[in-house]
Amino acid sequence: MSNTHLVSEFLSRLEQHATRVAVIGLGYVGLPLLEAFSKAGFAVTGIDVSADKIETLLKGESYIQDIPDASIARLIGLESTLFSTDFSTLREADALIICVPTPLRKSKEPDISYILSAAEEIVKVLRPGQMVILESTTYPGTTDEILLPMFSDTGLVVGQDFLLAFSPERIDPGNKDFQVDKIPKVVGGVTPACTQVAAALYQAVMGQVHIVSSARVAEASKILENTFRSVNIALVNEFTGICRVLGVDVWEVIEAAATKPFGFMKFLPGPGIGGHCIPLDPHYLIWKSRLHGYEPRFMALAEQINSSMPREVLQLVMNALNDQGLPLKGTRILLAGVAYKSDIDDMRESPALELIQLLWAKGASVDYLDPYIPTFELEGQTLKSISATAENLRQYACAVVVTHHRRGLDYQALCDNLPLLVDTRNALRSCQIQNTHVVWL
Numbered sequence: 471m472s473n474t475h476l477v478s479e480f481l482s483r484l485e486q487h488a489t490r491v492a493v494i495g496l497g498y499v500g501l502p503l504l505e506a507f508s509k510a511g512f513a514v515t516g517i518d519v520s521a522d523k524i525e526t527l528l529k530g531e532s533y534i535q536d537i538p539d540a541s542i543a544r545l546i547g548l549e550s551t552l553f554s555t556d557f558s559t560l561r562e563a564d565a566l567i568i569c570v571p572t573p574l575r576k577s578k579e580p581d582i583s584y585i586l587s588a589a590e591e592i593v594k595v596l597r598p599g600q601m602v603i604l605e606s607t608t609y610p611g612t613t614d615e616i617l618l619p620m621f622s623d624t625g626l627v628v629g630q631d632f633l634l635a636f637s638p639e640r641i642d643p644g645n646k647d648f649q650v651d652k653i654p655k656v657v658g659g660v661t662p663a664c665t666q667v668a669a670a671l672y673q674a675v676m677g678q679v680h681i682v683s684s685a686r687v688a689e690a691s692k693i694l695e696n697t698f699r700s701v702n703i704a705l706v707n708e709f710t711g712i713c714r715v716l717g718v719d720v721w722e723v724i725e726a727a728a729t730k731p732f733g734f735m736k737f738l739p740g741p742g743i744g745g746h747c748i749p750l751d752p753h754y755l756i757w758k759s760r761l762h763g764y765e766p767r768f769m770a771l772a773e774q775i776n777s778s779m780p781r782e783v784l785q786l787v788m789n790a791l792n793d794q795g796l797p798l799k800g801t802r803i804l805l806a807g808v809a810y811k812s813d814i815d816d817m818r819e820s821p822a823l824e825l826i827q828l829l830w831a832k833g834a835s836v837d838y839l840d841p842y843i844p845t846f847e848l849e850g851q852t853l854k855s856i857s858a859t860a861e862n863l864r865q866y867a868c869a870v871v872v873t874h875h876r877r878g879l880d881y882q883a884l885c886d887n888l889p890l891l892v893d894t895r896n897a898l899r900s901c902q903i904q905n906t907h908v909v910w911l
């Protein structure tokens with residue numbers, strides 16, 4: 471196939487909406503993306519290694535909070551939609567978008583094994599005319615250095631037989647204002663033809679596409695976004711510690727600073743960072759940077775400060791109990807919220823997990839309350855969200871507010887029924903505080 475033929479063929483199918491888009495990895499990122507392509511009129515294939523997930527989707531049910539069951543019912547009602555665990559079905563797709571996890575190893579080094587395993591399946595079906603796009607967050611160079619050689623080994627030539635690009639996913643689960651099709655898409659291809667076609671594909675669905683000169687730039691841009699958040703959260707976490715020793719209310723300081731209409735961006739302190747992005751992504755860059763002999767300082771320091779936060783909270787709890795003449799050992803503690811951020815059901819990397827382990831290690835008895843997370847497993851134990859009756863709440867010596875859910879968690883009831891509260895999120899600020907003692911982060 472010639473370069474021009476490949477591009478014109480793909481663009482012409484795209485114009486007629488005859489392109490089949492396959493999404494590999496149907497999680498928080500992949501499922502909303504697949505839905506966006508379907509809503510824009512494309513035939514979609516959803517592939518996941520989890521047979522349970524595919525079965526759930528085929529029943530017309532959703533397992534992602536931002537996608538209602540009705541959307542899945544609409545999807546499977548379309549004759550053209552295909553959900554499967556069978557990777558051979560990818561042969562029929564024109565665009566193959568990889569949205570698999572990119573976790574860290576215990577050593578905090580990147581674990582790109584999910585990308586590799588998806589790519590190995592693609593190698594088996596790759597044919598002339600297809601385009602592969604990686605969306606999983608990863609270190610700069612993954613598309614060029616890892617995927618390109620794997621696909622080129624099939625004998626097909628990039629930019630001539632197939633297309634390859636990176637376009638970072640920037641979704642913010644739970645954010646109703648910015649759903650996937652409202653967030654500008656950064657696109658960088660391995661060749662100019664790859665960039666052109668990948669940009670056209672996203673243009674058909676997303677509001678805005680920003681083209682960059684290479685896949686490497688696109689990969690780096692995503693890590694910059696998340697590192698920016700990590701560093702600024704670390705700054706405000708450190709600032710919080712300084713305010714505490716100075717006897718200044720950090721939340722009031724932040725509100726005041728945020729009235730400046732330029733040159734300041736509001737970040738909030740908290741019990742630690744969570745989710746599948748901010749705690750992990752900077753490590754991808756730290757690792758890659760070290761391979762090239764450049765020692766990152768800011769990012770490593772931010773990581774150090776942010777990961778110390780659960781211990782800071784433990785100390786606050788111990789000090790607060792001590793002031794009341796209570797030991798932590800044998801005392802009943804309630805965590806209010808365990809999700810890693812407001813109004814979502816995701817507790818991956820949530821600081822609540824480490825805090826519970828720290829409290830357990832000190833001999834405390836820990837329960838939790840979270841309307842979004844009815845149950846979870848930790849260290850082989852199954853924990854269940856308690857029912858928030860006044861009688862139940864009165865069993866605890868202290869509650870720690872770990873997540874500020876705007877719906878479903880009655881913070882006033884905590885103030886009314888517990889003697890001591892440690893608020894790491896400023897969630898109790900609007901409550902009537904009468905017979906309880908509140909310690910703010």
Ligand SMILES: NC(=O)c1ccc[n+]([C@@H]2O[C@H](COP(=O)([O-])OP(=O)(O)OC[C@H]3O[C@@H](n4cnc5c(N)ncnc54)[C@H](O)[C@@H]3O)[C@@H](O)[C@H]2O)c1
Pocket residue numbers: 494495496497498499500517518519520523569570571572584585587588605606607608639640641642643745746747
């Ligand atoms: N969650 C977010 O807010 C967010 C935002 C932006 C970017 N990202 C990035 O997007 C990527 C995916 O994140 P996520 O939150 O959707 O993860 P997730 O765990 O919710 O979903 C990943 C899905 O991939 C499936 N999977 C794993 N290996 C597979 C394979 N080899 N083939 C097919 N399916 C496979 C899993 O079963 C799962 O359903 C990550 O790189 C993440 O950093 C996540």
